[in-house]
Amino acid sequence: MMKKQILILIFMVFLISSCETNDLELSNPTAISTTTFPTNLEELKGGVNATYSPLQTQGLYGRYLFYMYDYMGDDVQTERGTPDLLAFKNFTFRASNNDIFLYWKNAYIGVSRANFILDKQDNIAALDAGEVSQEMKDKFIGEAKFLRAYYYFLLVERFGDIPLYTPENLDPNGLPRTPKEEIYQLIISDLTDAGSKLLLKSEEEPGRATKGAAYALLGKVHLFRGEYQEAKVAFNKVINSGEYTLTTEYFDNFDSAHENNSESVFEVQFVYDNGNPWGYAGWDGLDNGYVETTWRSAEYGAVGGFHNNDPSEELVNEFEAGDPRLHASFYFAGDAYSSGTITQEQIGVGISATWRKYQRSHTVSSDYSGLSDINHRAIRYADVLLMAAEAENEVGGNPVGLLNQVRTRAAMPLYGSADMNPTYPVTTSAEIFTAIVHERRVELAGEQTRFPDLLRWNMMSIIPAFQAGKHEVLPIPQTEIDTNLSINSSDQNTGY
Amino acid sequence: MKKIPTKKSVTKNNNYRNRDNILAIFLFLFFVVFSQVYATPKGLATQQRQIKGVVTDTDNIPLSGVNVLVVGTTIGTETDFDGNYTIKAKEGDVLQFSFIGMKTKLITISKNNQVNMIMEDNADTLNEIVIVGYGSQKKTNVTGAVATVSAKDLVSAPTTNAVEALQGRSSGVTVINNGSPGSAPTIRIRGIGTLGNNNPIYVIDGIVTENMDGLSPDDIESISVLKDASTAAAYGSLGANGVIVVKTKTGKNGKTTFSFNSYLSTRFKPKKIDLLNSEQYVSYVTDMIRNNDPGADLPPRFANTNFISNNVDYQDAIFQQGTANNYELSASGGTENANFRLSGNYLTQEGTMLHTALDKYAFRVNSNFKKGRITFGETLALTYAEQDPLILAFSVSPIENAIKIAPYLPIYDANNVGGFSELSATDDVNTTRNPLRTLNRETQLNKNINLLGTVYGKVDITKNLTYKATLGMNFYDNKFKKVELPYGLSGGDPSQSDTRISYANARVNTITINNSLEYTKTFNENHNVKALVVAEQRKRKTTVLSGVGTTPFGITDLPSNLSGGAQALEYNVVGYLGRINYDFAGKYLLAVSLRRDASSRFGANYRWGNFPTVAAGWVLSKEDFLKDSSSMNYFKLRASWGLAGNDRSAGDYAFESSLLPNYFYGNNSGLATSSLPNPNLKWEETAMTNIGVDLGFLSSKITFSAEYYNNTSNDLIVLLPPAGSLGVPNDTPFNIGGMKTDGLEFNLGYRKSEGEFHWSASFNLSTTNNEVTQLAPNVEQLFNGSKPNVLASGSISRIAEGEALWHFYGWETDGIFQTQAEIDAHATQTGAAPGDIRFKDINNDGVINDEDRTVIGNPFPNVNYGLSLNADYKNFDFTALFTGVSGNDIFNASRYYLDGASQITNTSTAVLDRWTPTNPSTTQPRAIINDPNQNTRVSNRYVEDGSYFRLKNISIGYNMPTTMLSNISKGTISKLRVYVSAQNLFTITNYSGYDPEIGPSLGIASITGSQNSEIGVDRGQYPQSKSLLLGFQIKF
Structure with missing residues (x-):
């Protein structure tokens, strides 16, 4: 009798203490451990x-x-x-x-x-x-x-x-x-x-960083720091790699049909996620990385967009007569877009042009609808050539050949040639610099290069609101x- | 000489001693357990014989289900339907008769074999058995703070949710109702103790759950609210917010009884606020626009005012007369060795607002089986509910839209998609959405399945030692589907051309395993010991699937192009409890317990928490010097201290960092962490002190108790954003907050019988104060929905050290500028013109800006009280419940548009008295769009006194006399009661809104991830209204 009770009691005590404490070691079952990363x-x-x-x-x-x-x-x-x-x-x-x-x-x-x-x-x-x-x-x-x-x-x-x-x-x-x-x-x-x-660009999947991208950015960093010789060395690695050529069509750099093309050095990828252009579960917050579309088209666009950025008149006037890049970069009243003809009313009173670069209205009826999946060409070869030209100029070399590669693609008269606009002679280093300033502004309009260029060239004083030292x-x-x-x-x- | 260092070393070692003491308690416990095994009874007494008898009440009506027990043994039985019992006992044994609501009686067996007993109503509730955590206790022996609500209270005033029935019943328990069918009221025990989750936990038949929404009030036998550490900390890690222990009804020994209860109720439309009519609206809007710019265009609609005779009462249109019908059928019965109770309940409810409803089906089976020393039983409850909740349109309540919409807009317009009118953004300028359209075309259905089941086995190893094992499962499945149908002006603004559907399914499954050993023994007559050890584990798994989709094809169910996400979470807890209750002759009481819990929500170093408690009581009335007092029959002092924890403010896995597959680049999946781990995350901890006194006078005709409590919470979890440069998107939880809550509680009871007239009254009152004692080291203030220290001037609720949690923070008004000279004389207030509000320059720097904000209100009442009256005379019974709060403020955010006078919306008639050059009002500023002076900024202009006194419930019932019943029904019907009751019949308040009980905030996001962050802010929450109820209860 007594023995039986002791046995029962021992059994009970065993039951009581049998809670499994290893159940407490829980990790998120829908996530991957940071400790063992990467296992494959x-x-x-x-x-x-x-x-x-x-x-x-x-x-x-x-x-x-x-x-x-x-x-x-x-x-x-x-x-x-x-x-x-x-x-x-x-x-x-x-x-x-x-x-x-x-x-x-x-x-x-x-x-x-x-x-x-x-x-x-x-x-x-x-x-x-x-x-x-x-x-x-x-x-x-x-x-x-x-x-x-x-x-x-x-x-x-x-x-x-x-x-x-x-x-x-x-x-x-x-x-x-x-x-x-x-x-x-x-x-x-x-x-x-x-x-x-x-890897080389030719060996890598589109959209990922390559040797060329690394040297292009290295050259840019050196250039911005005034280390022209180092910049030139880096740019030459890109140029001499044979991996990059300028596209025949200038506008191929700003639409979704010609993404990751031969001119692309580093390109931020945008896609419509699973057929839902608004991204995962509609409006996404700020940092999650679910959404793979950009507001670029909607923000700048005049056709069903927010129309928040219009090209300045100086920029429009900077283009030489007949430069095909003008109508590639901008719409003017009467230009055709996907759904008809752009009107002055759409462009706005007192404004001569609106953006065409990176705009969705090139292919669909509105800049806004579904945001934009056009990849952003963060570094393209034309920019590399112009930066290389600048570095070459600063170290006393002759950069006109580099400049003229960009001119050739634009089907514009070459610097130093007879039919070139006399405003831009290229006989002295200072003249070449002026030509580079001009060519960068035109070729790279609206590509986030003008402000850093003005800053490093100490030319920000042309903007009255800019306070030096701040x-x-x-x-x-x-x-x-x-x-x-x-x-x-x-x-x-x-x-x- | 050597004595001093010795003493020092003793004090030094105190910490170790404490640990030794805890160890000693356990050793003692096991010692008594083992000693008991060896001290087995030597054999059964030989002189036992059958004792029989009948138990009746004072009216000589037989009582069934009375517990009869041979004191000091486990021999016990219950009376059958006719009040008969038989029990084996010997001469000199003492029989104890107990029955809920009746005095417990003792009688010593003499030579007589027939022992009849007349039970008396329990004038003194002291011998009541109180359910506490992991067991029960005689009320006289309770040393902690426990409030109880009996089945009688729950049924006398029918409610649709048992939580509602707790309102006003007990001090320290605050319930805030809302009018939405199927939405549980907010309940707080002793105020608020954390910045995170403040909900108490529920223990239903021994199983911890997060709510008791699935319970049908009719199935509840008793509810105990554990308020202090010595009672609540038995649940250790879950006890800090208080514990609500629910015991459901079981069958009684006797004939099978059926009972059928039903009621029908009508809820009336809430009160209305006086709004402008179309003519007043046009003139007001015109004035408002022209005040800003005399030449400005008016809304094009005003060009032709032939609509001016239209006056649509939208308030009237969104509300309806609500109904609630409830049907409850139960059967119960049993024998000595088995009993059962099963019940079914159907509740159908239509709210006072259109398209708000609840249909709930509940089934329950409880049964118990006994053979020898073994008892085995189960509870099983299944609830299915379909709720049509109040939904917001663009975060705006339909009530707000009903007020703001232009009164001339007809409800319907056959030309529009969906058939409802809308205000055109260009023609009417007023952009309010048609609330009738949103109520009819934006619908949501929540389908809940809740399954709660337990099985337990109990073995009486010896007469003193009991082992019990319980296995519980709680399965919860919630499906949510929201459908927004197309609407609006074809091609115009506003409109929506696609059907939008959102869907979510959450499943939560919790398994609880609980083992316990309980030892009860009286040593040397007077030393009563009850010792308990418990081991418990809980495993919870949650899965969530959600998705959204749009379709132009008119599909209103889940479309196949739904895109969504998923989540899976696990949460496990292991806990051990040791507890010893000791009393000496019921005079000196001592209770000591230690709970040790581990939670998977914390990392290995902080996973375990210890939650000790100690409590003592002294029943002075049992001392010789008071024993013979003729007036005072009961006098007890009690005190308790302990620690309780809370792991519910912490999320799962917050202590570690893991890689989530939520990132994409060019359609390639990516893995990254979204938050910084806090490996040091640990329990929120609350130290609770409670001191109480209980008094009984004139055989407990008058009872009084008073309590003081002081809760100090530390290590409260606050979510703080990491430095932006650390590069993690989400906030990190830290144990850095502190809070202090204290208060007083009083309960006063009186009961009297004069012949056939019995009445009783009970009054309770509690005070509570809370203060945030500590916030993060570099955080001075937190605004609702904002980052630390960001002076979000649109936020109303704020946390700061030294102030009440989520107090209102804003500017103070100082009348209205009558002249330009007054403006010039005042501190610089940008945009001010005559007719605008003058704001106080709190910091006296000569300019009115963000820095001039100050504390302008506290949403928590200083005082909560309740008064319940019960009376019966012959066959009539009467009950009334008054509840009230005092000293709290309400931020009436509805008044932004009711009398804000700065936006083109309809408003209350208060604006008719607005300031104009010819009407120099001192209360209502001028009407002007764009609000250049920011008259509508967060200020005490909108802060109102939230005190109210309300007749919550009043009921009158009639019981058909037993003799008449048995004549009519030939003995089949044993009870028939019909009753009529009214809810919220009157409310005394100065509050100008619909209802001074402000329900939980309408889903406004908060920094702490809880819904607390906007307390007492009225944004058009669903109001309660008056209702009338007719019901009957029948037993056969």
Whole structure:
């Protein structure tokens, strides 16, 4: 009797203490572990893919980046747009401007994702060589390095000194601002390393970073820093690779039918996701990377778009008579678009032209409907040639041949030829510089190059609202100051 | 000399000692368990014989289901339908007769084999058995804070949701109702203690659940609300917000009884607010536009005012007379060894607003089987509900649209898609959507299946030691489908050409396994010990599927092109509880418990939490010096302290970071983290102190109790955005908040019988204050829906250290500028003109800006009270319940458009007295579009006193006399009661809106992810209204 009871009791105590505590070790069943990443090629590729997706966000090529370059140059006229957007044109932006914060935050999301990949180099190295070859492993690391450099360049160019995060230096409370020179050194070393690891464009899937993209960006960074010899070396690697040619049709660079063409060096991909142009579940927030469409067409467009950016009269007048790029870049009253003829009413009173570049009205009835899936050609070969020409000019070489490659494609008279417009002689280095300034403005109109060009050429004084000593950089976003424990208001850029 | 260092070392080692004490408690527990095994009874007494008898009430009516127990043994039985019982006992044994609502009686067996008993109504509720966590207790022995509501209270005033029935019944329990059929009221126990999830948990027949919406009030036998640590912390990690313990009815020993209850009720339309008629509207809008610009164009519609005689009462049109019909059938019965109860319930309800309704079907089977030492039983409840909820159109309540819409707009227009009129954005300028169209063409249906089942086995290992195992399952399936049909002006604004459909399906399955050992023994007559050990685990799995789709083809069910997402979540908890209740002769009471819980929501280092409690009581009335007091029959002092936890403000997996496949690049899938992990995430913890006194006078004719409580919460979870440069999109949870809640609670009861007239009254009152004691180190303030420190000037609710949670924050008004000279004399206020509101320069810097905002209101009442009256005379019974709150503020956001006078919408007639050069109003500013002075900024202009006193319920019933019943029905019908009752018959309040009970905010997003963030802000929530109810209860 007693024994039986003891047995029962022991059994009960056993039952009581039999709760399984290992059930408490739960991980998200619909997610992949960060600790073991990557366990295979697909995971590795997925992690790198997600490092590209911040390019598509609203702060960057999804929307606001365009304004933050184009509005601050002299190629635009408008009184429309939200107060936060008009602030870029009027140089009245403040630290509280939310578009600046989105640009900052989305670029830093890119940095953090690149750092995540670079932090996992040991795991990547440990992947079975039969599944992922050493060449592929290097290539993915090269992509992460290229993208980290790309995002840091977007940041350092616009904000100056910024927090420098690397896998070795991550603080969850936020890091203080680092002198911009250190940022540039990281960018240069990342791009140099990426250039040696990445694949050639002909070997790579469209849309991904390549050797050519890395050297083009490296050249651009050196050029912007006035390191012309280094710039020239980098650009020559692109030019001599034989991977790039200018397209026959200039406009092939701005539509969805000719994406990732021979002129494309680095191109931000936009697609209609699963047939739903509005992206996943309708309106998506700011940072998730679900949406793969851009507002570029809707924002600038006059045909069913917001009509927030009209080309300035100076820009339109900059084109030489008969330049076919004029009607490729802009619609004028009477020009045909997909659904008829553009009217002056659509363009607006007192405005001579509206954008055609990157506009959907080229193929569909409205710039707006379904947003835009036109890839953004962030670096194209024509730009590389013009930058190479500039570097060549600065080191005392003869860049006219480079310039004339661009002229030839445009079917315009060549610099230095008899039928060339006498306004642009190319006998001296200074004259060549003037020709480059002209050619860049025309060839790259509305491609976010004019403002940084004017800035590095010290020509911003032509814009009255620009205050030297202040507007070279944007303010550090107020939200960053509020949330980063290592940055406070006294660390703000001068004048803000 | 050496004594001093020794002492020091003792104090130093206190921490270790505490741990030793806890260990000692467990050792003691196991010691008593084992000692019991060895101390098995030596054999059964030999002189036992059959004792029989009849138990009746004072009217000599037999009572069935009375518990009869031989004191000190497990021998017990229940009386049958005719009040008969038989039990084995021996001479000198004491029989205990107990029955809910009656005094427990004791009688010592003499030589007589026939022992009859007359039970008396329980004038003194002290011997009531109170259900607490993992067991029950005599009320006299309770050392913590427990409020109880009996089945009688639940049924006397029928409600559609059991939570509603708790309103006004007990101090410290606040219920805020809303008028929406099928939407549960908000319940708070002792105010608010966290920035996150403040809902209490529910324990239904031993199983923890998140709500009791599936329960039919008729199936409930009793509800206990555990308010302090010594009671609630038995649920450790879930106890911090209080615990509501529900026991459902089981069958009673005796003949099978059927009971059928039904009621029909009518809900009347809520009150109306006086609005402008078409003529007034046109003149008001004209004035408003011209004040801004004398030459401005008027809405083109005004060019021809032949519509001026149209006056549509949209308030009248969106409301209807609501109905509720309830049918409840149950059968119960049993024998000594088995009992059962099964019930079915159908409730159909139509709300007072069009297209709001609820249909609910509930089924329940409870049964228990006994053989020897083993008891085995189950509960099984299945509920299916279809709810047509209140839905918002573009985040705007239909009530708001009914007020704002131009009164001249006819409801219908056959030329429009869908047949409803709309205001044209160009012709009418007023952009309000037609609320009749949104109510008819934007519909939502929520289908819920809720299955709650338990099986338990209980073994009396010895007469003192019981083992119990319970297995519970709670399955919940919610389907949501919203259909927005096309509408509007063909090709015009507003319009929608496609049908939009959104769909979601959430499934939650929770398995609970619970094992417990309970040991009860009296040592040396007076030392009563009850010891309990429990091991429990809970596993929950949630899956969610959702999608949206649009179709131009008129498909109104799920279209095949639905695109969507999915989510799967798991959440497991393991817990152990040890508890010892000790009392010496019912005089000195002590309760000690320790709960140790682990939650999968936290990382390995912070997964476990310890939740100790201690409570003591002293029943002074049992002391010699008070024992003979003629007036005071009961006097108890009690105190408790303990820690309770909360892991429900934390999300799943927040402690780790993982890669989600939610990112794409050029149609390639990507993997990335969306948030920073917080591996140090841990329990929210609340330290609760409770001190109480209970008094009974004149044989408990008068009872009084008072309590003081003080809850201090720490490590509260606040979601903070990481530094933007860290590059993670989502906010991270941190344990950084602190809150303090304290208050007083009083309960006063009185009961009296004079012949056949019995009446009783009970009054309860509680005060509560809450204060945020700590926010994040670098965060001064948090505004609703905004990032920390961002001075969101449109936000009403704010958190800041030293203030009540979610207080209202804005500007203070100071009358109306009558002249330009007054404006010039005042601090710089941009845009001000005569007729505009003067705002106070709070910081005296000579300019009115964001910095001049201040605390302008507190949404929490200082005082909640309830008064219930019960009386019966002969066959009539009467009950009334008054409830009220005092001292809270309501931010009447509806007044932005009711008297804001800055937008082209219809408004209340208050604007007829607006300031004009000829009518120098001092209360209502001028009408002007664009609001240059920001007269409508968040200010105390909209803050109103939210106090109210309401006759919540009044009922009168008639019981057909038993003799008449048995004559008519030839003994088949044992009870027939008909009753009539009215709800919300009158409300005394100064609040100008529809209803001073402001339901939960209408889905406004919040920074803490909870719905708390806008408390007491009226944005056109569904109001309650008066209702009249007719019902009957029949037993046969």
